[in-house]
């Protein structure tokens with residue numbers, strides 16, 4: 001038993017949303033109603049089949065590499081890798097095979113001890129946890145790969161990894177859409193919203209939080225569109241869509257800057273202004289993207305919990321959330 005544990009590979013695998021359901025029932029029910037959950041049948045759609053044909057994806061192996069990373073939660077068992085559902089908990093909160101044992105462990109002092117404790121009758125209850133242990137647990141589960149939900153920048157990079165279609169051939173040959181707008185506040189506070197930890201009625205995040213999230217969302221949009229454009233090798237639908245996304249995010253950042261003069265935002269806009277938005281600019285564009293990444297994280301450090309300072313941005317925030325359903 002113990003040896004088996006030592007032998008587990010360090011690669012973090014997904015466990016699937018059922019591993020979260022027992023404790024996060026409300027979150028699971030909310031997720032089930034989203035397009036993410038329903039995306040699992042996407043491959044049966046006619047437009048998907050056409051796309052695969054155009055790209056000459058003849059077998060599952062090839063399809064796996066091109067479509068699965070964005071459209072599925074992929075599980076590995078007995079050496080076999082298969083799609084389980086659409087994007088789910090771990091697509092955003094990171095694969096849980098390494099961190100789950102620690103996540104709900106209130107007494108153990110190592111991942112191995114937590115596995116044993118969770119399985120034993122002497123399990124320590126959440127209410128019995130010491131403050132020191134809680135601190136250890138929060139740090140440890142991040143070390144083991146979990147993405148805590150309050151890290152706005154890191155969570156946003158997850159969204160944009162899928163929502164920026166960064167594969168040139170997929171767009172130019174497969175004709176996958178690449179120009180669908182994505183705005184972090186509207187898209188995370190609507191159908192996706194699952195805020196049950198503090199209240200069972202799933203309240204939206206405060207307006208102060210949304211202001212910070214809005215600015216970071218624009219910066220990450222700019223960053224990921226630049227990362228995608230960096231991969232462009234020719235002028236075409238792909239490079240044009242990415243240029244448009246870059247310009248759209250930049251003009252939103254300028255509107256932010258006009259209302260709230262902030263050195264971090266000025267630097268981001270300047271970096272964008274000097275960039276050559278053409279294909280085959282791999283190294284130069286990646287450098288700009290890296291710079292914006294650092295600035296977005298600086299912005300979060302400066303403004304997290306201080307959205308009151310961004311009061312002038314209120315009129316920029318979306319009023320209608322993506323597929324916002326009444327509770």
Ligand code: HEC
Nearest residue numbers: 019020022023024089090093096100103104147148149150
């Ligand atoms: C055995 C119960 C249990 C299981 C299983 C469980 N959780 Fe949790 N989770 C909790 C509890 C309790 C909290 C409340 C805050 C705390 O004490 O960490 C929580 C909090 C969270 C948070 C918010 C805390 C933060 O710091 O961001 C996230 C995100 C989360 N869980 C994700 C997941 C995911 C994803 C899974 C499945 C892979 C999962 N949880 C499985 C019990 C569980």
Ligand code: HEC
Nearest residue numbers: 047048051052066067070161162163164165166176177180
């Ligand atoms: C980089 C991530 C990513 C990859 C790779 C990807 N998709 Fe998508 N796909 C998305 C996202 C995100 C959407 C939702 C777009 C929206 O509605 O904003 C989407 C939407 C779609 C749609 C709906 C119509 C459309 O074009 O918006 C189809 C069909 C589709 N994808 C098929 C595929 C197929 C087939 C593959 C593999 C050949 C694939 N996708 C690869 C992320 C991806």
Ligand code: HEC
Nearest residue numbers: 035036039042069070071087091092158159162187188322
């Ligand atoms: C693993 C890839 C992946 C990640 C990560 C991801 N998404 Fe998605 N998302 C998709 C795909 C694929 C679709 C399209 C589903 C479909 O229509 O079949 C989608 C659809 C959506 C939709 C519904 C869009 C519509 O047209 O109604 C919303 C809202 C959304 N995503 C928000 C988010 C947010 C916010 C994040 C980050 C917190 C995020 N997504 C992270 C892949 C992803």
Ligand code: HEC
Nearest residue numbers: 020024027028031087088089092149155194195196197198
């Ligand atoms: C598409 C991305 C995405 C998916 C899928 C997703 N989450 Fe989250 N989750 C987030 C984001 C983003 C936040 C932070 C919320 C915010 O900023 O408004 C969050 C917050 C949370 C929190 C803390 C909520 C609070 O009240 O503070 C928990 C717990 C959680 N998620 C668990 C889950 C579980 C369990 C699942 C699967 C059933 C899941 N999440 C699926 C992106 C996602």
